[in-house]
Amino acid sequence: MPKTSNPPPFTLHPQLVEDCHPLGELGFCHLLLHRNASLPWFILVPETHLKDLLDLPAALRSKALDDAALVSRFIKEELDYPKVNFAVIGNVVPQMHLHVVGRSKSDPCWPAPVWGNLKVSAEWSPEQIASMQHGIQSLA
Amino acid sequence: MPKTSNPPPFTLHPQLVEDCHPLGELGFCHLLLHRNASLPWFILVPETHLKDLLDLPAALRSKALDDAALVSRFIKEELDYPKVNFAVIGNVVPQMHLHVVGRSKSDPCWPAPVWGNLKVSAEWSPEQIASMQHGIQSLA
Numbered sequence: 001m002p003k004t005s006n007p008p009p010f011t012l013h014p015q016l017v018e019d020c021h022p023l024g025e026l027g028f029c030h031l032l033l034h035r036n037a038s039l040p041w042f043i044l045v046p047e048t049h050l051k052d053l054l055d056l057p058a059a060l061r062s063k064a065l066d067d068a069a070l071v072s073r074f075i076k077e078e079l080d081y082p083k084v085n086f087a088v089i090g091n092v093v094p095q096m097h098l099h100v101v102g103r104s105k106s107d108p109c110w111p112a113p114v115w116g117n118l119k120v121s122a123e124w125s126p127e128q129i130a131s132m133q134h135g136i137q138s139l140a
Numbered sequence: 141m142p143k144t145s146n147p148p149p150f151t152l153h154p155q156l157v158e159d160c161h162p163l164g165e166l167g168f169c170h171l172l173l174h175r176n177a178s179l180p181w182f183i184l185v186p187e188t189h190l191k192d193l194l195d196l197p198a199a200l201r202s203k204a205l206d207d208a209a210l211v212s213r214f215i216k217e218e219l220d221y222p223k224v225n226f227a228v229i230g231n232v233v234p235q236m237h238l239h240v241v242g243r244s245k246s247d248p249c250w251p252a253p254v255w256g257n258l259k260v261s262a263e264w265s266p267e268q269i270a271s272m273q274h275g276i277q278s279l280a
Contacts, residue, residue, distance in 0.1 A: 051223070052223060052224050053226050054205070054208055054212035054213075054224055055209075055224075058202065062198070062202055062205075065194070065202075066198065068194055069195075073194075083191070083192060083231070084192050084195075085227070085228070085230075085231070086227065086228045086229075087225070087226065087227035087253075088227070089225045089226075090225075091223070091243060091252070111231035112231070112255075113227075113231070113255045113256065115252075116252055116253065
């Protein structure tokens with residue numbers, strides 16, 4: 001009897017691994033924090049082989065958006081950022097990933113979108129990373 | 141007895157009116173087509189005074205995303221674009237508006253996001269506008 005082949009295990013795109021700190025999993029998504037600490041830039045990766053958010057079945061799309069909304073609430077309520085930009089682009093890194101980015105008028109590339117425009121760089125400390133991971137997971 | 145004051149009627153932000161052709165209404169959103177015809181760039185405006193997508197209550201967010209998914213399906217199936225970028229930014233125009241943008245490797249700013257990077261300009265003909273309006277509304 002022929003062996004049935006299991007789907008390959010889900011792995012994050014190497015560019016996302018290189019660009020981000022892993023913060024664990026939310027309800028439906030892997031949660032990442034962009035290494036550039038000049039503003040709070042989170043990236044959520046749902047386990048799907050589809051590439052565009054609007055191609056997801058509505059129920060899964062809703063789960064991904066619930067995770068993104070939780071991160072947005074953390075950015076606004078805990079980090080005190082007044083605005084959150086949300087985007088799913090994927091022209092360079094094809095694996096579906098949702099950007100959830102805290103923005104304020106005093107951030108280093110306001111009002112431009114961050115993609116391609118964030119020239120300032122900074123690093124999160126291990127304490128800041130742990131604090132954000134704990135803060136977001138405690139809202140979940 | 142004091143008169144109760146009605147909320148002011150919903151009006152589109154003047155910048156969106158200036159930048160776009162109005163294509164009518166979908167289930168929950170006003171549908172606009174960006175005047176720059178160098179790629180299919182649709183903008184959906186839900187009637188809300190909230191500014192960020194992820195602040196919308198989940199049920200309303202889902203309605204807005206259903207509208208966006210319908211436009212995405214039109215872009216892929218009818219206009220034959222392989223990819224759709226989705227974003228809700230609003231750093232310049234604060235009224236909540238959802239970008240649904242058809243992308244392909246041969247478009248004039250691939251792989252950069254369109255915001256701030258689309259330098260080529262073109263105009264839709266009245267026939268193209270009417271055809272897109274009819275095509276999207278017929279999927280609704």
